[in-house]
Structures are given as C-alpha cells and as structure tokens.
Amino acid sequence: MSPTDVVVVPSAPALLPSYAGGSDPVAELRTACRGAVEWLAGRHPDGVAVVAAAARSDNVDRGMAEPVGTRVARHLLSVAGYRGDLVDAATGGASAALLVVANGSATRGEKAPGHLDERAVGFDASIDRALREGDPAALRELDPCLGESLWCHDVPALLSLGRLAPAASTVSVDYAGDPYGVQYWVVRWTCGS
Amino acid sequence: MRLGRHEFSDDTTLMMAIVNRTPDSFYDKGATWAEDKAFDRVAQVVAEGAEIVDIGGIKAAPGVEIDATEERRRVVDFVARVRSAYPDLVISVDTWRAEVGRAVCAEGADLLNDAWGGADPALVEVAAEHGAGIVCTHTGGVTPRTRPFRIEYADVVAAALADITAYAERAVAAGVDPRSVVIDPAHDFGKNTFHSLEVTRRLDELTATGWPVLVSLSNKDFVGETLDLPVGERLTGTLAATAVCALAGARIYRVHEVVPTRQVVDMVWSIAGRRRPARAIRGLA
Numbered sequence: 014m015s016p017t018d019v020v021v022v023p024s025a026p027a028l029l030p031s032y033a034g035g036s037d038p039v040a041e042l043r044t045a046c047r048g049a050v051e052w053l054a055g056r057h058p059d060g061v062a063v064v065a066a067a068a069r070s071d072n073v074d075r076g077m078a079e080p081v082g083t084r085v086a087r088h089l090l091s092v093a094g095y096r097g098d099l100v101d102a103a104t105g106g107a108s109a110a111l112l113v114v115a116n117g118s119a120t121r122g123e124k125a126p127g128h129l130d131e132r133a134v135g136f137d138a139s140i141d142r143a144l145r146e147g148d149p150a151a152l153r154e155l156d157p158c159l160g161e162s163l164w165c166h167d168v169p170a171l172l173s174l175g176r177l178a179p180a181a182s183t184v185s186v187d188y189a190g191d192p193y194g195v196q197y198w199v200v201r202w203t204c205g206s
Numbered sequence: 207m208r209l210g211r212h213e214f215s216d217d218t219t220l221m222m223a224i225v226n227r228t229p230d231s232f233y234d235k236g237a238t239w240a241e242d243k244a245f246d247r248v249a250q251v252v253a254e255g256a257e258i259v260d261i262g263g264i265k266a267a268p269g270v271e272i273d274a275t276e277e278r279r280r281v282v283d284f285v286a287r288v289r290s291a292y293p294d295l296v297i298s299v300d301t302w303r304a305e306v307g308r309a310v311c312a313e314g315a316d317l318l319n320d321a322w323g324g325a326d327p328a329l330v331e332v333a334a335e336h337g338a339g340i341v342c343t344h345t346g347g348v349t350p351r352t353r354p355f356r357i358e359y360a361d362v363v364a365a366a367l368a369d370i371t372a373y374a375e376r377a378v379a380a381g382v383d384p385r386s387v388v389i390d391p392a393h394d395f396g397k398n399t400f401h402s403l404e405v406t407r408r409l410d411e412l413t414a415t416g417w418p419v420l421v422s423l424s425n426k427d428f429v430g431e432t433l434d435l436p437v438g439e440r441l442t443g444t445l446a447a448t449a450v451c452a453l454a455g456a457r458i459y460r461v462h463e464v465v466p467t468r469q470v471v472d473m474v475w476s477i478a479g480r481r482r483p484a485r486a487i488r489g490l491a
Contacts, residue, residue: 027490038487119491126491193491 016111016178018056019202020049021144022089023116024065024082024167025195038193045188045199046089050112052201054095057110061090062100064177065114066169082114082170102173113174115167117141117196118160125194127164136163137196140171141189144200147181149174179204207418207457208385209258209296209339210316217480219452219471222258222298222319222460223251224424227280231265233425233437233462241284248288252295254464260319261285261310262300266395268351274305282309289314298341302350304328311336319460321392321422322350324373334381341388341420342373346396354396362401363408366391367415374417388458390420393447394428402428406447413455421451422460424467445470453478 026032027039028046037043053061065082072081087099090112100106117137120130136159143151152175160168181202188199207214214220225247229236238244248259263280264272272280281299288297298317299310302325307318311332318333320326323345333340344366346357359365370389378384391412393402405412412419423429429443430436441463448459448467452474461467475481 025491027487032486032490034483034486036485038485039491126489193487195491 014107014109015204016062016107017109017204018053019111019113019174019178019181019200019204020053021113021115021174021198021200021202022046022049022085023195023197023199024080024085024114024170025116025197026081026085028085029081029088042188042190042192042197042199047092049185049187049199049201050089050095051093053110053112054090054093054097057097057108058095059097060100060108061095061097061110061112062102062106062108063087063112063114064102064170064173066167067103069166082167086112086114102177107177111174111177113170115170115174116198117165117191119164119195121191121196122194125164125191127194130163132159133163133196136160136165137191140196141198143175144198145184145186147184147202147204149176149178149180151175178202207388208383209298209388210314210337210386212294212296212316214257218457219475220257220296220458221251221255221464221468221471222260222296222420222458223247223254223256223464224460224462225251225259225261226265227261227263227284228265230269231262232267241287244284245287245291248292248295251464252292255468256295256461256464258296258298258317258458259288260298260300260460261288261315262319263306264301264351266321266351268353274303277301277303277306278309281306282313285310285315286313302326302329304332307332307338308335311338317341317388319420321345321390321395323347323369323392323395324376325350327376330377330380330382333377333386337383337386339386339388340377340382341390342370342377342417343390343392343395344369344373345392348396354394354398357396357398357401359401362397362404363391363411366405367411370412371415371417387417388420389415389417390422393421393423394426397428399428399431402426403432406450409451409454409456418457419451419455420458420460421448421456423447423451424460424462441466449474 118133120127157168185201229239302322317339
C-alpha cells in the first residue's frame with residue numbers, strides 16, 4: 014500500500030513534553046506540527062505509519078534505544094487525539110498515512126549546535142526543493158554521509174520517504190525555518206489524484 | 207495553602223517582603239518609618255515580584271516599650287491603605303498581640319505572623335474569626351523582644367517540632383483552616399547560632415510534617431556570626447542558607463532582598479525537580 018497522505022515534522026527533542034519549560038522555545042513550530050498531524054490523524058484514524066531514523070549509536074550506548082523521532086511522533090499523535098495503530102514503516106508496515114520525522118542540518122550558523130558549515134545551505138536547499146515539489150526521487154539522491162557530517166541524522170528517514178511515497182499531487186508547507194541553526198520543515202503531501 | 211483570601215497550589219514558593227513601620231529595626235534602621243516611605247517600599251517589592259508583604263510595627267530586639275495602642279497606630283491604617291491599593295497582594299502583619307491582629311484583620315490582613323511563638327494565646331482565635339492564616343513559630347518559650355541567653359536544648363529540632371506542631375494543632379482546634387497554618391522554626395529566636403545552623407541543616411524534618419514551612423533568614427545574626435560579617439554584608443550568607451532551606455522544601459521566604467532570593471529559590475526548586483526551567487532549548491533544538 015502506498016501512502017496517500019504524508020506529513021513531515023522535525024525530530025527536535027524540544028517538542029517532547031519531558032523537555033518542556035515555563036515558556037515554549039518552539040511554539041510556532043509546535044503549532045504547525047500539531048495542525049499537520051491532526052490533519053493526518055483525522056483523515057486516517059485507524060492506522061498511521063511512522064518513519065523515523067534509528068536512535069543515534071552514541072545515545073544507544075547511553076541507554077536510550079528508542080529513537081527520538083519515534084517519541085516525537087507518538088507524542089504528536091497523542092496530542093492529536095489519535096488512538097489507532099502505530100505502524101512501523103521500518104519493519105515493512107504500510108499505511109495510507111505516513112508520518113515522517115526528520116529535519117535538515119544542524120550546522121547553519123555559528124551558534125548552531127554543530128557550528129557553521131557552509132555546505133549546510135546547499136544540503137538543506139536540496140531537501141527543501143524536494144519537499145516543496147513533492148519529489149520523492151530527489152529525496153532518494155540524498156547523501157547520508159554528507160548529512161552525518163552536517164549533524165543531520167535523519168537522512169535515512171528522508172530516504173525512506175523517497176522510497177515509500179509516490180510523487181505528491183498537492184503540497185502544503187506549514188513551516189520552514191531554522192530558529193536555532195537547525196533546519197525544520199512541517200510539510201503535508203497528498204499523493205495521487 | 208490558603209492565606210486569607212488567596213489560594214496557592216502545593217508546589218508554589220512565595221516571597222514575603224519585610225516592610226517595617228518602625229524607626230529602629232536592625233536592617234533598615236528606620237528607612238521606612240515614614241508611612242509614605244513604607245508605601246514606596248510596598249510598591250518596590252510588588253514590582254520585584256513579592257507575593258506577600260509582612261508589615262511590622264515593632265522591632266524584634268529589645269528597646270523602647272511599644273504598647274498595643276502605639277502598635278495599632280503604626281500598622282492598622284497602613285494595612286488598609288495597602289489593601290486598597292493592592293487587592294491581589296497577601297498582607298501579613300508581624301504581631302504577637304490578638305488585639306492588634308483583630309484590628310488589622312478588620313482592615314483586610316490575610317496572615318498573622320506571630321514571631322513570638324504564641325505568647326498571646328488569643329491570637330489563634332482572631333485568625334479563626336477572620337479566616338486569616340497564622341504563622342506558628344518556635345521560640346523556646348522566651349518572652350517577646352528578649353534576646354536568647356544561655357538557652358540550651360537536648361535537641362533543638364525536636365523541641366521546635368514539638369512546640370510548632372502543638373501550636374499548629376491549637377490553631378486548628380481554635381477554628382483556623384488547616385490550609386491556613388504555616389510553621390516557622392524562627393531562626394535566632396530563642397536560639398544561638400549553633401541552634402539556627404542545626405535547624406537549617408535539618409529543615410527537612412519540619413517540611414516532613416506536611417505543614418508549609420516559612421523561613422526567616424534574611425541578614426540575621428546567625429549568618430553574621432557564621433561569616434563574621436556585619437549587617438549589610440550578609441546577603442551571600444543569607445542566600446546560602448536560603449538555598450539549603452529551599453532544597454528541604456521551605457515554601458515561604460521572609461526577605462529584605464526579593465529578587466536575589468527569588469532567583470535562588472527558583473534555581474534550587476528546579477534542581478530539586480519541583481519547577482521546570484523557564485525556557486530550555488540547549489541541546490534540544
């Protein structure tokens with residue numbers, strides 16, 4: 014089964030309730046995520062497939078085996094009131110709804126987590142273009158090694174999106190920005206006619 | 207916790223700013239003796255974030271006798287003025303006298319801060335009558351406005367616990383709402399410096415009672431003697447003691463300096479896992 018509806022949200026831990034402070038440093042991003050995931054869950058109340066990169070090996074070594082992207086997806090779906098099945102696309106599960114948890118580089122400025130790497134601009138631009146054009150083939154061209162060097166650990170999730178989804182017929186970019194030197198998108202795709 | 211007309215959740219910490227209507231208190235030495243100066247002080251501490259003002263008409267140390275008539279003259283009209291200007295502010299009055307307590311409650315005081323351990327047994331009845339809160343302190347039974355002299359305890363914390371809980375139970379029996387009872391070990395009152403240090407070190411034994419704990423540490427002699435510093439140079443020591451009390455779970459802090467105390471309490475409360483950081487993005491973007 015190919016997905017008919019796709020949502021992309023970032024894997025920022027700041028979205029998790031366990032890291033909430035008194036004020037929300039990602040309020041605008043969170044609002045966009047909430048709207049997109051509510052849209053997805055509302056259209057597919059029984060089954061949403063989740064695509065997220067595996068947990069980073071260094072975090073696994075620290076005892077955190079569950080990927081942050083999976084936790085972000087579960088939280089956003091819970092906030093959206095979703096009570097259906099969570100399908101793990103990484104183990105071959107399929108659904109008409111696909112929630113992809115991925116962001117771009119984290120090296121977009123001197124205060125970015127990974128400091129400034131000028132290659133980030135081109136790398137993120139290629140993802141941005143593919144998402145805005147609903148172009149899964151372009152996502153399949155992403156270089157995971159370059160992504161790792163730019164502190165983007167979500168390339169495997171974007172590659173999966175490229176493999177799983179057909180070209181989008183309509184695209185909505187609800188959010189695009191890099192408020193902390195990390196490139197985020199919140200995007201909805203509708204695939205097929 | 208309920209203080210007069212004000213309700214607070216169980217995880218709230220409160221700054222109680224000292225406002226002296228006295229010409230001779232040890233720290234400000236009469237700076238707010240004039241009523242307008244005292245009113246300016248209220249405006250300042252409210253702007254700094256204090257939730258409570260503690261208005262006092264008699265300094266704690268020995269000195270000129272201030273009778274109830276003079277004490278009322280100093281505080282009653284002032285309470286009415288503050289009540290009118292700041293309806294959301296908790297007004298506490300530092301008095302041990304039931305007669306004064308009754309007059310200030312009639313003008314809108316929310317809390318009676320009895321620093322002298324129930325010296326006037328009728329004070330609890332006044333609190334009950336007006337729906338006010340009461341601070342139950344431990345002084346070892348000394349007479350109001352006397353300095354400790356060769357007071358000894360086999361166990362100062364056990365003594366404080368016994369006296370304070372008895373006082374709290376007496377207040378409830380008199381009709382005070384149990385949510386309106388606050389306890390205070392009263393550093394330096396009926397205590398030498400070693401006693402106050404031990405009470406600080408073992409404050410968790412007071413918080414374990416379940417009654418909300420008030421601590422009054424600001425610039426006191428136990429800080430001065432510990433660090434060999436005069437009044438005016440005790441802020442750092444005060445804040446160190448504040449941090450220890452905050453870690454133990456004290457809820458109300460009677461202070462001269464609101465802003466630094468609030469920062470210390472918030473920081474410690476967050477370290478203890480009882481308060482979220484104001485805003486967290488480091489490592490989480």
